[in-house]
Amino acid sequence: MQNIEQELRQFVVDNFLFGQPNGHLSSSDSFLDKGIIDSTGVLELVVFLEETYRIKIQDRELVPDNLDSINNLVRFLERKLQHTS
């Protein structure tokens, strides 16, 4: 999971912070509170997760509890990957 966390962080930094130094993004930081993500950001994130990890995300799963921090993402992804494997 260490690996996944790094991949996710890399995606967030590249895609939403445009490679800017990310020392201040901790794994528990809320993307919403930090203003990192907007409405299209959620969809960009979903496309990335579905394509990279070959999972299918249901509409009802599109909630901040699943997607709103690196930690939430890791937890959500772990659960999804267990289900599919």
Add this chain to the structure above:
Amino acid sequence: MCGIAGILNFSEKRVDPVLLVRMVERIGDRGPDDFGIYTDKRAGLAHTRLSIIDLGAGQQPMHNEDKSLSIIFNGEIFNYLELRKDLVRKGRSFRTRSDTEVILRLYEEKGEQCVQDLNGQWAFAIWDSKRERLFLSRDRLGVRPLFYTISEDAFVFGSEIKSIFALPNVSREIDPIALDQIFTFWVSIPPRTIFKNILELPPGHSLTVHRKQIAAQQYWRLDYAEGAKNLGSAAAHEEQYAGELLDLLVDATRIRLRSDVPVGAYVSGGLDSSFVTALVKKFTETPLRTFSVTFDDAEFDEGSYQNEVTHFLETDHQEVRCSCEDIGNVFPAVIWHTEKPILRTAPAPLYILSELVRAHGYKVVLTGEGADEMFGGYDIFKEAKIRRFCAAHPQSTTRPLLFRRLYPYQPYLQGQSDAYLRAFFHVRPHELKSEFFSHLPRWELTSKLKMFFSEDIKSQVRSHDGYADLRSTLPPGYSAWDAFCRAQYLEAAYLLPGYILSSQGDRVAMAHSVEGRFPFLDYRVVEFAAGIPPHLKMKVLNEKYLLKRCANGLVPPSVMKRAKQPYRAPDGKSFFHGSQLEYVDALLSSDRIQQDGLFDSLAVKSLVQKFRQGRAIGVRDNMALVGILSTQLVVEQFVRNFGDRPFYAEHRAGTASVCR
């Protein structure tokens, strides 16, 4: 419609006519029909003319009998016939039929108070050589532009910044504070412009220059005190409001048809332009030709509504189709005209549209501009209302569902879960107390673009507080106004002149020598609208309620019923569609970004990559790309290579008439 420019030397020294010629040559698009200059012992005035009224005799600069007064004027005074009659009654005689002479005579009669009587759109300068006073004025809402700069030994002004830059020794430097303001509010706060030391005369202001004393006065301001006062008392008067408004709009339209050349109208497919077109058709005898722009991209195209309108109103109609490639191709020219960074490409299709208008021999068009600001049409007003409604009961799970009523044209927002919808529109406690409540979501989103600023720019603007700048320009009594009126004011006082009427209005129309006229911006209409109780502007969530009541029966029913769709155009993808655009590659290259020093080259590179891969779909990314590219185009065309653009004069026949 024309362009003006001038120089006032602080000491007694004749202005070199060559400098004046250079100044108006730069803005020759504004007036290709004729040009003239005037100099005396310390002042120099220049004018480039688009002939619309009194084609034979309206030459400028125009003087009074003893030549102690000289005027140059850009714009139209729509009530000039009434003013003229009045002045003749008072014993003033006239040599021409032009509105220019009416201003001059009115100034003789009333001095600087003359502006109070004018109903129109203007930027003019009067040189009073006896009193050694230069008097400049700009219309109430900022339809026509006027810029100036002050040097050691002279006051210099012009319709566009490029006329001022035509002079040697005027420095051309980007102002980081203005950049910060644009990347927050979409506009810089006047008098500040994107260039250091170049100032804009704010709407509703006049300015006098006497020797080295320079003083600006605000002669008019948008005031909503009346609207707040009427709150709650007017339900019974709804009918009366609608009747009065229609009468005013008919008259505002009628006097805007005064012209010695044929007048056309833009039809967007929305309510406002349809209503204006209907007012012309139903209440006047004027034969009307309409023009519109359609898009390849269905997301932006309003062609079907435009067809309904033009069939319903039986106008002679022309349209031009606009593709992403077209926008990419004309964008550098568009920025040459806007003279400032913009965050949307929407001015580009209007630039293409004015070319169509000109190609059909038209110089004047009526449009629906201003209705959304004055009558409460924008989604930002609705959003603020819902946010306040939700904030009153933060625990409610049903209230946030109202946000689905917003931005129906934004599919990504519509697709969100309830939980995210709640989160995106969540109102934080400090926001409720802010005088900028309605606009905080927009400004905070836009401020995100500053992550692309270079370290250097970031450090230069770090201690700067844009909100404090804006606060210092708010009118007295603002905080006591109704919340809806405060939101209207922020749109009407800043975005309207700074973007809608300039980048999307005057500048792209005048690029092809076309003049826009706006019945909804007649000051009588504006003042009437400001006095309408807010709940009649937006009834619950029904936008432009009273205006729709007025328009009922005059425009197609489908246009009345359709969801509000703001005019938009394809943004970022216009630059990465089809064949590669050389200027985009060059101006966004890491080398160039580093040399120019305004943005972070690594961040820009990642953004460009995101676009090239087709992954950039969000509002923020699109605003960032358009904002960065347009800023780079401003640097390229005004700071780096200003002298390289060929003078307009090289492309035109005709000679200057020089009078002394």
